[in-house]
Amino acid sequence: MKKTPPRLSLAALQDSLLQARSSADFDEGAAPTQRDLAETLTFSPGDGRIWMNDQRMLLWQSSTYGSLRRELIASLGQEQARSLLTRVGYAAGARDAELVRRMWPDSDPANAFHAGPNLHRLEGMVRPETIRFEFDIARGDFFADFWWHDSSEDDEHMAAFGIGTEPACWMQVGYASGYASAFMGKLIIYRETACRSMGAEACRITGRPADQWDDPELDLHYFLPDASAPRVRGFSPGASLSATGAPKAPAATVLGLGADAPEPIGISSSFSAACHLIQRVAPTQATVLFTGASGVGKELFAQTLHRISPRAQRPFVAINCAAIPETLIESELFGVERGAFTGATVSRPGRFERAHEGTLFLDEVASLSCVAQGKLLRALQERTVERVGGTRSIPVNVRVLAASNVDLRDEVRAGRFREDLMFRLNVFPIALPPLKERRDDIPLLMEHFLQRYVALHQREVPGFTARAVQALLRYDFPGNIRELQNLVERGVIMAEPGEPIDVHHLFRGGEQLSHEALGLDASGQLTQVPAPVLTLDPEPTRNARRSPPAAAGKGTGGGSDAHAAAELQRYRKAWVAARHNVAEAARALGLSRAQLAYRLKRGGLL
Structure with missing residues (x-):
């Protein structure tokens, strides 16, 4: 059958x-x-x-x-x-x-x-x-x-x-x-x-x-x-090998930290060189001096060094020397005995004692006064501290990591920093490069911060537009990684739900791009790519470009301008709804891609 x-x-x-x-x-x-x-x-x-x-x-x-x-x-x-x-x-x-x-x-x-x-x-x-x-x-x-x-x-x-x-x-x-x-x-x-x-x-x-x-x-x-x-x-x-047996792409450099531990991220040669130095010095007891501009991540690198060192299970104590008044720095570092001065009602250990058998991180060490520098030098040499108002020496077993955003040798020449203390801290120097010298790391950091702040602020942001990516790659980042982190968080907050982060979401303080760029035109030839206009509010700029002054002797043309503005707003909504895909937005509007691209450019949106 x-x-x-x-x-x-x-x-x-x-x-x-x-x-x-x-x-x-x-x-x-x-x-x-x-x-x-x-x-x-x-x-x-x-x-x-x-x-x-x-x-x-x-x-x-x-x-x-x-x-x-x-x-x-x-x-x-x-x-x-x-x-x-x-x-x-x-x-x-x-x-x-x-x-x-x-x-x-x-x-x-x-x-x-x-x-x-x-x-x-x-x-x-x-x-x-x-x-x-x-x-x-x-x-x-x-x-x-x-x-x-x-x-x-x-x-x-x-x-x-x-x-x-x-x-x-x-x-x-x-x-x-x-x-x-x-x-x-x-x-x-x-x-x-x-x-x-x-x-x-x-x-x-x-x-x-x-x-x-x-x-x-x-x-x-x-x-x-x-x-x-x-x-x-x-x-x-x-x-x-991936889980399917297929080859995987190489990942960013990692230093073997725990799954929940924050760690430096990057693949650039200068970043990898710094990671290599950290791995070499971590098993030792040597004092390390981190140098680099503000915002390059000196404290994060110090925490990383501590976590991969033999002292990982002991305390990591950090102190920002620039944030402590000169009159209190000694008590913060070495502790205070009860009755040492007015208001000292209880005895309190200092940072050295709290970091016993662990790591003490001295951030912005160049800001210490000359008196504080002398007492810090003695503590490093003798491995003992005396509390303010105390009479006994307290032995401490501490590994010291220091950081400075200025060149200590220049500070020595200017008479603002003790040369003997500089040599005591400069046992193993590690220079951390600014972000503009780590441009290969910018995409990784962008994605890392995007995922962090999307989860933190409960936002739906799919990513970055091509213009935003190019702008970030061409920006010099005077604030380094801290500034990139803040820009991405700002973009996550400013973008509408489902809308990718664009240039005007990121740059709202008059920043300027310093690098020229070239791209491909329709014929495949290299052509100059104009830098995105980075202003506090992009809308006035767009309005100014699309609203020419009225001709002499004629009316203001308010009705015509209002109609043009409404049309441009309609094009923009379709463009945003299509996730800044011009071809897809053109199909939704019943236009060709070339027609919509021309109108968006004329309105200052492209």
């Missing part, structure tokens, strides 16, 4: 149609378009950086990559080099996918997937052409088939090794796999079925979930570190 195939309900059929997507669903006018992606690319020649939104980029010659590739093959062998470059490409693809999801969270999944090939083209690696593309996130199904034209990786491989018998687009295959895996939530493996380095006219790649390939082991070992780890010194295989 012939069985009747099961029938789907109408709701199930609709769900199936909504979930199953293909390349036919791709809307070239929907975000993120190629133009949207290009607008995230900014060149900052003033400080020698290129940014794609908040990710630092590099512009280097293809032949330089070819030289690196040849060196890896010569030193590691072809299999190990292929594994290493595949995993590097995977991490790059996963990062680009994360960028697209953050910048366009409401983008249609088909367009978000197609942003990967567009980014690959924008970054100069290859020119992709879609043959077939289908996916179903709910069911975990994925199939992609692409032509790759003009692969730079093939060019360099063939220049060095000629035509061979194996595909050579290793990093690009890793990139495609990482990008698709990030969106699907499972490991997607792309495989080259044709390659120019094998004599084909163009490269061709096919992508499927790892569990849907008949022989995934042919490719899986290139995505695991085991293939290259034995030859790479100091490599930890477990540290670079």
Whole structure:
């Protein structure tokens, strides 16, 4: 008896149609378009950086990559080099996918997937052409088939090794796999079925979930570190695998603190150098002097040093020397006996005694008076203190950490600081760089503070606009990390629910950007990117730009101005509702993207 195939309900059929997507669903006018992606690319020649939104980029010659590739093959062998470059490409693809999801969270999944090939083209690696593309996130199904034209990786491989018998687009295959895996939530493996380095006219790649390939082991070992780890010194295989077995991107430097402990955040070279010094000195008993401008996080670094030192289970006592009146600094440091002066009704231990067997942090130590400096020097030398009004010496076992936002040698030359005390404190100096020298850390700190204040103030803020990111990356931060923290908190408070933080939410005190920036115009040429206008209230500036003075001998045109203002307000509401996605807002208004972009720029909103 012939069985009747099961029938789907109408709701199930609709769900199936909504979930199953293909390349036919791709809307070239929907975000993120190629133009949207290009607008995230900014060149900052003033400080020698290129940014794609908040990710630092590099512009280097293809032949330089070819030289690196040849060196890896010569030193590691072809299999190990292929594994290493595949995993590097995977991490790059996963990062680009994360960028697209953050910048366009409401983008249609088909367009978000197609942003990967567009980014690959924008970054100069290859020119992709879609043959077939289908996916179903709910069911975990994925199939992609692409032509790759003009692969730079093939060019360099063939220049060095000629035509061979194996595909050579290793990093690009890793990139495609990482990008698709990030969106699907499972490991997607792309495989080259044709390659120019094998004599084909163009490269061709096919992508499927790892569990849907008949022989995934042919490719899986290139995505695991085991293939290259034995030859790479100091490599930890477990540290670079995600829960799904796919490679993970490297995280920011951490110092092994507890889950609830505040810790410095960063990946820049100067930050990493400071972390290295802290790790070296932490196991010792040496006195450490932190130097750096106000707001760079000297106390946080001191707390970190204490937590990773052998004294971690003992007290950490901090004192801001600039906040204590000169007449009270001695009693604060060394304690006071009952009756020592009027009002001393009880005996009280000082900071040295309270920090016994632990760590004492002296912040802004340069502000101490000469008398207090002499008594501090004696306490450091003798390892004993005498309370004010007391007669006995009290031994203390304290590790001293000090901090200063001025150069103590300059203070010595000016006669404001004792030279012998400076040498006593300057056993192991650690200079903490200002935030403008740690620009690579700004995106990490932005995200950290955003998550903190969204939770603290119970706000719904999805992130930052591209303009806000560029403004923060170009700002010099005279207040350093403390100022960035305050700006992000201000932005979280000012932004409307569901609205990303924009420039006018952050800068409301007349701050000026000091770095010029270059971006890409519609033809792909570099052009000057104007600095955002940072004013206390952006609305008067916008009104001034969109309301020209009335011509002589004519009326004020109040009715016309009111109509124009109402229209601009309508455009702004649609733009904000679309999370500052111009293409999406234009569709909602029944306009083309170019029309809405022109009207927003004319009104001073773009």
